[in-house]
Amino acid sequence: MKTIPPPCPVPDVGPKYWRSLDQLADTPEFRQWAEREFPAGASELTDPVTRRSFVKLMSASFLLAGFGLAGAGCRRPVENIYPFSKMPEGYVHGVAKFYATAMPVRNTAVPLLAKSNDGRPTKLEGNPQHPDSNGGTDRYTQASILDLYDPDRATRFTQDGNAKTRDDAVDFLGQLSKQAGSGKGLSFLAGQSSSPSRARLQKVISDKFPDARWHEFEPVDFDIHRQAATLAFGQPVAPYFKIDAASIIVSLDSDFIGGEENLYLSIRQFAKGRRTEKKGDPMNRLYAVEGLMTLTGANADHRLRIPTSAVPAAAARLAVEILRQSGHGEMADVLQPLAKAFPGNEKWIVECAADLLANKGRGLVLAGHRQPLAVHLIVNVLNVALDNFGSTILLQPAPEPKAGSIADLAQALKDKSVETLIILGGNPAYNAPADLNWAEVQAKAKTVLRLGYYEDESFPLKGWSLPLAHFLESWGDARTADGTLVPIQPLIEPLFGGMTELELLARIAGMDKTSPYDIVRETFRGIAGGGDEDWKKFLHDGFLAGSAAKSIKGRLNPPAVSAALASEVTAAVPTKDKLEVVFYRDYRMDDGRFNNNGWMQELPDPITKLTWENVILMSVKTAKDLGVYVENNENNRIQAPWVKIQLNGREIEGPVWPQPGQADNTIGLALGYGRTYSPRCIGRVGHNSGFNAYALRTTKNLHFAVGAQLTNTGEKHALSITQDHGTMEGRPIIREATLAEYNDYKGENFAKAFDMEKPPVFMPLYPNPLDKAKQAGHHQWGMAIDLSSCVGCSSCMVACQSENNVPIVGKYQVANNREMHWLRIDRYFTGSVEDPQMINQPMLCQHCESAPCENVCPVNATVHDQEGLNVMIYNRCVGTRYCSNNCPYKVRRFNFFDYNRRPLEQLQGPVYTTPLTHSTDGEWDLLRWWKDPDRGNKPSDEWELLKLVKNPDVSVRMRGVMEKCSYCIQRIQGAEIAQKVKAGASGDVLVPDGTFKTACQQACPAEAIVFGNIADPDSRVSQLKAQDRNYNVLDFLNTKPRTTYLARIRNPNPKMPDAYVMPFSTDEFIKKGNENPFESHGHAGKEAANG
């Protein structure tokens, strides 16, 4: 099928001359000339077989003209196809450009700067100028760019499964608009959106078709915060949390660090309150009440482990305690019956309440989206009682969405009252509550039109399917959490001619202007006036300054709250035979939208470190009780028992994973896996990963339910995890102290007092050549990682993967311990299996000054440069792998296969296809390789797309070579060159601090990773390294790493029943026969001072 990119609309402004090239390309003269001049590229023009890939390549290579200010995305070929006859202004070939845009997610958006290399977006970074962002992102955002180049995304317009053209679809939409009449029988099903343009179009449609029905559905829905606030305050409001302003945070099953919305924001805010510069600095304290082991629980100073269904009781118990003491006895009485069911530790709640009461106005109680409305109401009441509104929570106006639920729509479909069903995005056939039987119900509409990113479960076999454009291909707008208006700018012409939601709605509304650009421009005019300059500034900055929502004052409406709360009944207590099931948003798949995203599939879950699938999580005790416990024997392929879970007549099957820290008799099921059916292709990446937890999820039990049974099938299932061993064995790898210990410590640096052995002081026979080389280096690069700030969210891992072209290796190779992540997050548990403390440590190349890897390489493939970088020369590496064996941090990664050129299914052993006998596309692999060694065995569609996502500044490694973190040397060099150019004759070649960031640093919302010039005492990294928490991992080996860590500080409340004098890891360290670093500080301090 020839898919010639559709001609793009002529923009209002911006250069137009590139349009002529397309015309030119069609003339015979041009073809002849091109063939003569550029045979390699141009021959593809006339070759009908490869024309498709050529066109794809071309369309992917087109830049937005005129800094993205031009209006519509207009195409410009890259230099290697045609030379520029006239260089577009400001364009330098090979120099990446950044465009401000945003990633829309449900009711909010992540402000972004997208990097474009010669017309193809290659990396997403947070927009640091945005008033509510520091440039950090979450892992979902980092991975979303890969979806753009997903070869399995919907690429065609179909009617009843037959391919149609875009024009056909547009015609159909036009007819629909004309024939809809009053809109009776016309129903929409959409996801949530914060787009003012969509809201405007929705309004137009509802005006024009008053009888049309609009429904919204999100499988993972965070709207409950708004619902509760609206009910509690009697006005349409939604809360906006200022976690950074809170010194006491209580999370009631709220995984605001890992699983709630706006992670980039809440992690930043939380980490800000966590960071200490010196002794005596304040630090927030986090209490978590939860059933599953979440990232929030992992970062909590105190964690109360109770079943998720018992959290309402815990909330009520906490509320009773606080309300009684703050003089709201009447509300406490309402909650008393619910509070009685609280199963946990009374003293825990009492002391937690006391802490909150002692910090009135500086506390914050949060409830998670999984919890019912009652818990959210209680939380609102609590925050009012604690005077937290106005300081740690703001209320923002939030109009009630005029939308029905998916259940209403299903009912209407069953009643046959829906003629035309328009599905905008989403995948309801997969993720709608199971009791709705959506796949069947959907077919009941006379006409189904679906705009979808994939041809997946919801693909209408009868009706229209339109490909949805990726957000990097679309014009749009959105509002971030604080209400700031952000633009969504395309960086590339839709690769497969996809349509945006806005265009589709505009066409249905029968509007004149259906170009999304015009729609967004028009909306902007309505919001901020019509000035072109304002518009340009809006696009350039990536946000509209001052458009954040104004916070409003609310008055609690106690009768409404009491009424809502009075009806709340206590949940049954889960037992071994009536297990509690909790559905949670997966840390990687989200609700399933990243299922075909290889980076996300291979990203280890921050808690379980599991890749490529989901598991049935349960506590170790429960697993033992049920006879499905498996001792972790550190075997590569862990054989987990395969069990069946039955709940209300529905069942699923999956492997068991015993999770330390999980509540007993609770089962955690991650959503988003187990995609099994699709008319075309489920996705070559996500295929067969995990089980579908949605199959158990019903309208009544969207988040948790009690009463499930587990049966052991007796079968086993192999799992791939990246870190089996959970304990540190008392080794001082991560060093921790409590805030009290830290503040009382009299020595120089308590973290260094953890050293088991002091590094030997010796007189070298000859000086380290680096010491001399250093004098020639302008900079000395180094990194400091603050373990107090790091929450383990893993954004850095995905950012690194995206920046450095790190390949994925597939489930089987992960089981062989061959994952390629340059940066990994080590996760350790300390303490008991029931109530462990979890700690994270980002581990990457330490860039040792005396690097053990360097002197064992026989071919000089890894050497030191004068700026202190341990550099890896891929071209020189022969792959003896000795460097990895000798690396104490084990951060080197080896290309056991040609990961970049082999399709995933060829990476599943134990028998691999060999090019000696295998053919791809009917061509013998060896011959294929001979003709073009770069082509590999990937199907051509995948290959053509995947090579577009690669960062051109970083080599793509072949098989047989070692690779590792380079401190983003391409960014270092870029900055140094730019500075040298700027310096000119002045000689001022020092790159100022903060000019650039490494990819991990940039993605880190917690600002835990800081990189810079350690030769400059004023740089941020030098300041961090000068702190009294700074230490080297494995100090005694004398490797002198350039990457150092800042010890983690915990802030327990000494009055709590689970208070601890020292963190469990420190305890473990001492129990292993080491000296107590805090008792021997006089001695250690002296030594540290001396040496």
Add this chain to the structure above:
Amino acid sequence: MADAVISKPLAQSDAANQVAGIVVKAPPRELEREPMVRNQRSIGWISDAIAGVAEGKTPRWWWLAFIPSVIMMTACFTMILYLVSVGVGVWGPGHPVMWGWAIVNFVWWIGIGHAGTLISAILFLLRQKWRTSINRAAEAMTIFAVMCAGIFPVIHIGRIWFGWWLFPIPNGNDIWPQFRSPLMWDVFAVSTYFTVSVLFWYMGLIPDLAVMRDRAKNKIRKFAYGLFSLGWTGSNRHWSNYEKAYLILAGLSTPLVLSVHSIVSLDFSVSQLPGWHTTIFPPYFVAGAVFSGFGMVLSLLIPLRRVLRLEDIITLRHVELMCKVTLATGSIVGYAYGIEFFIAWYSGNPYERYAFINRATGHYAWAYWTMITCNVIVPQLFWFKKIRTNMLVVFILSILVNIGMWFERFVIVVISLHRDFMPSNWGYFRPTWVDILTFLGTFGLFFTFFLLFLRFVPLIAISEVKGVTPQADPHHPLGGAKKGGH
């Protein structure tokens, strides 16, 4: 020492009385050495017996051994082809165990390659004449073992086609190998050892090749043996030059015996991995290598002497002596194991301690205890003469020694790596079918060469054996004065 009767000067008057009391003992029998060649075999018989193996119709047992060996060798090369075309990932390694069977096999084969040169060079310098019956076969074994060993470091690297970068070849980029890397030293050590071993072996072969030439019954054989015997006529001058050259080469080879495995051990001890980072490695590796080398010589020669009816040349005494060497080196190895544990404890370094506790009690404890059984306990049985002289038992024990030494390398390489500094990396290594087939395949390679060696080259140094027969002694009745001939 003979009993001495001390006579002191006696008084005349007492003389008569005294004389009666004097007991004149018969002089003790002179200790008789066991002859090197039993049954007073003649020189002609020796030539026939040894050269006969490589002459005449190929026996059936040879084909029965040769065909499976060739098949296994083919499997080895197929696996290598597969490995090169797909990637090193067809083997088991992954982090943290980046070296797996390849390096285990390499060190194991190299170790086996130690006995030959030790026997031919060091024992030659030490005038241990019993070496003559076994040195030729042991040297051949050395060469083939080093060939098998040499394959592994070459194919285990990620980009085999750039393996030549490990050699200091001048190039346009002016990039040299990194001389600080022990892998680099390995290249020199192993290639030197191989070259000298081949030279030494060939040197020793020349007079025997001449024997073969002279016995040859067809032109092709005559030509071929004639070509390789380099015009040997057995003149005094030839013998004189030959003896000198042989002595010089023995002198050259002797340090190599010690250096090769010392350097191989530096592959490990230069690193800082607990379990590798040990100063005891060089002597301990050399002892282990000699231990395994003698184990392999025993495994090869015990069946051979039986099948080829060479019991009169490779006598029980030879086997016993080799058992004693095995016992001595096995005890050194056992001592080294003990010292490693002691040092790990004595160092006070928790990482080091953990590494050794993990060896004995961790997930791979089975491998460790296999090693201890085979390398420490089994050789102690050689204290008993009954065991040393029971060929079947010695054969089985020698196989166990080889298994034990393979596990020693496995213990060092895999167990040390699989749990090192950072618990987050810990993992479990498993070989794949390709690992196993490649290793088994090298046996095919080894035996193919060894069987060819049996059929074409005298497997025992004819001239040297003749030199230690009684007849060679000019004082023997048949040409020499005494029986036994020394």
